[in-house]
Amino acid sequence: MIDRGLEEERFFEVIAIADSVITDRIQSVIQTIIHEEPEQYTHTAIGTAIQSLFTEIKSRNIQLDSEFIDKIKEIDSEPNGSNVAMTLPMGSLS
Numbered sequence: 498m499i500d501r502g503l504e505e506e507r508f509f510e511v512i513a514i515a516d517s518v519i520t521d522r523i524q525s526v527i528q529t530i531i532h533e534e535p536e537q538y539t540h541t542a543i544g545t546a547i548q549s550l551f552t553e554i555k556s557r558n559i560q561l562d563s564e565f566i567d568k569i570k571e572i573d574s575e576p577n578g579s580n581v582a583m584t585l586p587m588g589s590l591s
Contacts, residue, residue, distance in 0.1 A: 498514060499511050499514060499515065502514065516542075516543050519543055519572065520541070520542070520543045520546045523543070523546040523547060523550050523569070524541075524546050524549075526550060526561075527546070527549055527550050527553055530553050530554070530557065530559060531553060543572065544573065547569055547572065547573045550569065551569075
């Protein structure tokens with residue numbers, strides 16, 4: 498689906514799909530961590546999901562795979578993030 502979107506130059510759709518998949522996986526990790534807690538996180542933007550993940554692993558002193566953490570930090574450190582691309586006025590692309 499992503500490859501096809503790139504081939505067809507449907508970049509906003511590709512960004513939205515990638516953002517959604519990454520956010521879903523991050524929130525899945527959070528829900529696994531807090532599975533016995535009554536509090537559940539709602540679907541949020543990727544940056545908020547990353548902040549929630551780091552809050553949970555820090556507050557519970559959980560050690561996650563360093564490669565996973567490095568990838569999450571890399572995503573979080575992207576300048577302006579993908580959400581900015583999703584909110585660009587359409588005229589700004591021409």
